[in-house]
Amino acid sequence: MARSPLILAASATTALPGAALSNVSALTENAAGRFDAALARTADGREVVIRMPAGEDGAADLAAESRALHALTAGVRALLPFAVPEVIGESGSGTQRVLVVDRIDGYRIDPAHLPKGPGYAPAIGGALAAVHALPVSIVRTDGLPVRSAEQVRDDVKRLLDRADATGRVSDDLMLRWRRALDVDELWRFESAVVLGGATSSSILLADDEDDIPHVVGILDWAGLSVGDPAVDLRWLASAPLAADDVHAGYAAAGDRSPDPLLRERARLYAELEFARWLVHGHDAGESDVVADAVALLDALADGVRGDHIVPDSRSDIDDAMALVESVPPVSTPAAVDTSMQTDAYDPEALSLYLSAERDRAAAAEALAEALADVKESDADSGAIRVDQLPVPDRAEPGETEPLDLDGWADPARGSTDDRAQGPALSGDTDATSLWSRAAVAAEPAGPAVREDHDFRSADGAQPSSGDGSRGSDSGAAHIDDEEDAARASRAALRRWGVSGDGA
Secondary structure (H helix, E strand, O other): OOOOHHHHHHHHHHHOOOOOOEEEEEOOOOOOOOEEEEEEEOOOOOEEEEEEEOOHHHHHHHHHHHHHHHHOOHHHHOOOOOEOOOEEEEEOOHHHOEEEEEOOOOEOOOHHHOOOOOOHHHHHHHHHHHHHOOOOHHHHHOOOOEOOHHHHHHHHHHHHHHHHHOOOOOHHHHHHHHHHHOOHHHHOOOOEEEOOOOOHHHEEEEEOOOOOEEEEEEOOOOOOEEEOHHHHHHHHHHOOOOHHHHHHHHHHHOOOOOOOOHHHHHHHHHHHHHHHHHHHHHHHOOHHHHHHHHHHHHHHHHHOOOOOOOOOHHHHHHHHHHHHHHOOOOOOOOOOOOOOOOOOOOHHHHHHHHHHHHHHHHHHHHHHHHHHHHHHHOOOOOOOOHHHOOOOOOOOOOOOOOOEOOOOEOHHHOOOOOOOOOOOOOOOOOOOOOOOHHHHHOOOOOOOOOOOOOOOOOOOOOOEOOOOOEOOOOOOOOOOHHHHHHHHHHHHHHHOOOOOOOO
16 A cells, blocks of 8 residues: 555654655656655755655665665766756665655656657757766676676576566567577677666656757666666667657767667567566466566567567578568560670670780780880990881881781782791781781881891791892892891780880
8 A cells, every 4th residue: 555645754754853844745756656755845945755665676676776876976976967866865674765865856758758859869868878978887886786798698598588488478589589699799789887777757858948858867776787778778669759869869979889789689678578577477476467468478479570689681581582472473474585695795705805805914014024124234235126226207108018918928019929927827817916917017117136036938938048038939129037027026016015116
């Protein structure tokens, strides 16, 4: 049976000896029936809140609340941009504990009524970020619970085992939760100071002069500890409209490393509250609580069927394939192959072409480097090099006629001799042969350079004699071997992209 405000005020006199209380009234704090609470005024005009536990569970929570508020020293409170209740007096223990704290003026918003958009939601997210930014030493020093990421994960595993042991959780839900438990990335987070399960109804707001809401205080510090920051955001499952804005305000105000799976863990914790409620009812032997928890779990299973806490690409593909297979077949026109089937586009030939181009570029680069090295070494030797030969002005048309490679003869001279310009390679064209028309036609007459080249005609005959004259049935003009060699060298250099004029 709930205590009346007058009984609470009388009990408060033990916590505040000699204090005179007036204007006593009932106070509803949305505490889920855990406490009996009253609002009173002291002789000096200060408003105070009087609390006593409604049962054993409430007694443990009120003791934890007192301990946490004492741990929040003046120095710690100065780090927060809002007020925290201050303990004025305390007496008793267990269900007879009386805790008196000062009252913080403000209003609260139930999670289901929290609107989206700028204002309330970002302000609440920023306030939670400020709590999570507190030094963990304030919790560790006072002996409050400290849990690492691994310990938090182990706690979740134990809860799942206990819930599974009741036999009242569907296989789908249990698989969903255990699958999330097995995702290592989900449990890689940095522990922080947390409230241990605050909601928007624990946060007091007020409007400034421009009617912009801001947080003026936070209540319910009973769960103060070091743990997973996501536990303070699990309540957003009840505020779907404002969830994005709360997270945005939290991220904007926080100075911690980004937690990419913060929302996923918060969602998991929200679902596990149903499992926790089931375990509580089962352990307490309260059939009505068990029935209520089972109904909630069944509704949850229907709402999240086919979904996962942490999306998995493989399961997404499987779901997509299942969706495709569930679509009835439809009549479709015959497939038309629109790929390129012409000789101009052959993937295999294209790959070979690209490979050859790379080889050609590498060879040209190597040749250029070799020429540069030789040029430096011969700079002072006076040696005449092919790439240093002077290039005369372009001859007038008719002065130098192109050589006919097809007949191995020079039609301009009216000769049918077999004057060899070099071996004709199988498959070579004017564009690819080292002995192309274009290369030879561009060669001007110039001083010959003696090089040891052995040129033979197509029938294997030696085209030039040892005395420098060229053998020919038609009596064509004699051309020195050196001149042929120079022309061939320049043609080769042009073939590989190296200028014969030394440029």
